[in-house]
Amino acid sequence: MRLRSGLAERSHLLSKDINLDTHISDIANLVEWEDLTDICLVAHSYAGCPASGALERIGNRVSSIVWVDAIKPADGQSFRDLVPFPIEEGAISRPAPKALPPTAFSDPKDVAWVLSKVTPQPIGTWLQPAKLSGAREKVAKKTYIRLPKFQLAALDKAAAECKSDNSWTVLENTTSGHSVMIGEPDWLTDVLVKAA
Numbered sequence: 001m002r003l004r005s006g007l008a009e010r011s012h013l014l015s016k017d018i019n020l021d022t023h024i025s026d027i028a029n030l031v032e033w034e035d036l037t038d039i040c041l042v043a044h045s046y047a048g049c050p051a052s053g054a055l056e057r058i059g060n061r062v063s064s065i066v067w068v069d070a071i072k073p074a075d076g077q078s079f080r081d082l083v084p085f086p087i088e089e090g091a092i093s094r095p096a097p098k099a100l101p102p103t104a105f106s107d108p109k110d111v112a113w114v115l116s117k118v119t120p121q122p123i124g125t126w127l128q129p130a131k132l133s134g135a136r137e138k139v140a141k142k143t144y145i146r147l148p149k150f151q152l153a154a155l156d157k158a159a160a161e162c163k164s165d166n167s168w169t170v171l172e173n174t175t176s177g178h179s180v181m182i183g184e185p186d187w188l189t190d191v192l193v194k195a196a
């Protein structure tokens with residue numbers, strides 16, 4: 001489930017006050033209020049930042065994590081530190097993309113569907129540095145999935161870090177684009193069931 005404020009079905013909440021802490025609280029509050037335990041926390045892309053922060057609060061409730069082509073920030077790093085981009089003066093959000101890279105999906109219907117669902121990204125979520133003490137690394141079962149058809153240095157770096165740490169299992173899918181949950185849902189489901 002996706003909870004991030006200012007995005008998708010919550011895009012009407014977009015404001016200058018939404019930052020990384022907001023998205024961290026969205027995740028942690030759901031887990032705490034629903035009294036969830038022994039969960040597998042899955043993060044995709046940017047969500048590696050708020051999921052890493054949420055683990056600082058809910059790490060004791062998480063038995064496994066799966067980072068799906070996800071950012072892996074260090075303490076004090078923001079998404080923008082890892083994926084540099086220009087900022088328009090006074091902007092409170094980054095506009096939704098009007099097109100997707102050719103390697104994103106093989107089916108044009110998937111491209112059309114995704115573009116119909118994307119919304120602006122609250123800029124504060126990408127600018128605020130993560131405050132991490134190592135809770136992510138304390139999770140017992142960790143899996144990183146790299147989807148190299150989507151080329152991004154920050155994801156290559158995250159996968160390489162995980163490969164050099166034997167507490168992580170690293171998988172690679174060379175046939176899917178960045179959104180494997182749409183392009184190859186059966187493959188991802190199988191991996192998630194095994195990783196949980």
